[in-house]
Amino acid sequence: MNIDTKNIILKAENLSIGYKTKKAKFIVASNINFELQQGQLIGLVGANGIGKSTLLRTLIKVQPTLSGSILLNGNVLESINTLDLAKQLSIVLTEPLSSKNLTVYELVALGRHPYTNWIGNLTKNDADVINNALDLVNISGLKDKRCYELSDGQLQKVMLARALAQDTDIIVLDEPTTHLDMYHKAYILKLLQKLTKETGKTILFSSHEIDLAIQLCDSMIVMKADKVIYNAPCNLISSGVFESLFPKDLIAFDSKTGSFRVNK
Template sequence: MNEQTSHIILKTEQLSIGYKTRKVETVIASNINFELQKGQLIGLVGANGIGKSTLLRTLIKVQPALSGSILLNEKDLKSTSTSELAKQLSIVLTEQLSSKNLSVFELVALGRHPYTNWVGNLSDEDITIVNSALEQVNISDLKDKRCYELSDGQLQKVMIARALAQDTDIIVLDEPTTHLDMYHKAYILKLLQRLTKETGKTILFSSHEIDLAIQLCDTMIVMQKDDVVCDQPCNLISQGIFESLFPKDLISFDNSTGSFRVSK
């Protein structure tokens, strides 16, 4: 095994995603092939309704693939048990939190669930890992606050800390900047970029913030109507991928600045 292959955390081969009933199979996207490397920040982008959430749900084994394979640490996701998966992949979703009465420390400590005993008692090591996660996200001062007291931006950082406490190779986030203002969108994505460098973890997130993703990501997965492309942002720009992402009647992509502009 060469060194590059050993650093591949997640890989898809001829993956087809969508929905299947007894009578009908609806394909959202097919022939998806990419490799996600250790220690990279990866942005998943595309137009509304293109299938980003379907792809994420398939990658985290919430939704079955129609065909093809997903390899997590070189093992087929289909044969990875729920308990094994929880020690390799952590998730931050956009659903409303049902346990907002928990303290910040208690919520982050839930990330240790795959490792604790059946009654959920925290060891000294667990407590150290939880406190380290709080420090990495700069929210140690919030540890005793109840989650219902937090702003959207603070709560998002708590959820990221919980994923860090779970101590997995890859963290997957579904639109982590939803409901945040421009400053906090940039703050959260910059935080994710820093965490990949400090922890060596692979972080994959879906987002509508394409301009920010272009600036901050090591790699991007771009979902188009007929194709899914994965490459470095600079290569995607030179290939004209972003120019064809949206209809040009309202917005256009400026290759020189790497950003979208409203057509006048």
């Protein structure tokens, strides 16, 4: 294995995503290509209903690919068994927790499941990883709180800590900034950036905060109706990708400031 491929954590080749029924294939997006490198923060943006969630669900093996391939650490995603996958890829979803009666510590400790014995006993090493994860997202003070006592922003940090405790190469987050105020949106995304730098993990997230993503991400995946583009934010701006992201009747992209403005 040469050095080039070693640094690539997740790779998509000519990927088509969508839904399959017995009768027909319903293609949401096709010809998707990207190589996500170790230690990078990658934002996935696009309009509502364009297929961001479908792409993420395909990447985390909840949904099968239609054609093309996904490689995780050089292995075809379909061939990786559930337990091995759990040691390489962790997720933070938008779906609500089934039970909010767990304490923060218990919830983060669940992230150690792929490594613990049959009954889930935590070793000293597990406890260290959990405490480290709590420290990394600054929620050590919350660890005895119950999840129903937390605000949306705190809960999002807890879910992130759980994914960190799972100690995987890549963390995939589906819209981590929904339901958060402007400050916490920036806080969470800034935290993701910090984590990629400090832990060397690859983090992929979908978001509607395009301006924040442009400022913080190493590279971005932009989903449009006709194609999916993967590049660094500055290249995306100079090639005018964001101008055509939305219908032009209401908002326009200002390439100087890197943000959207409402048409006066």
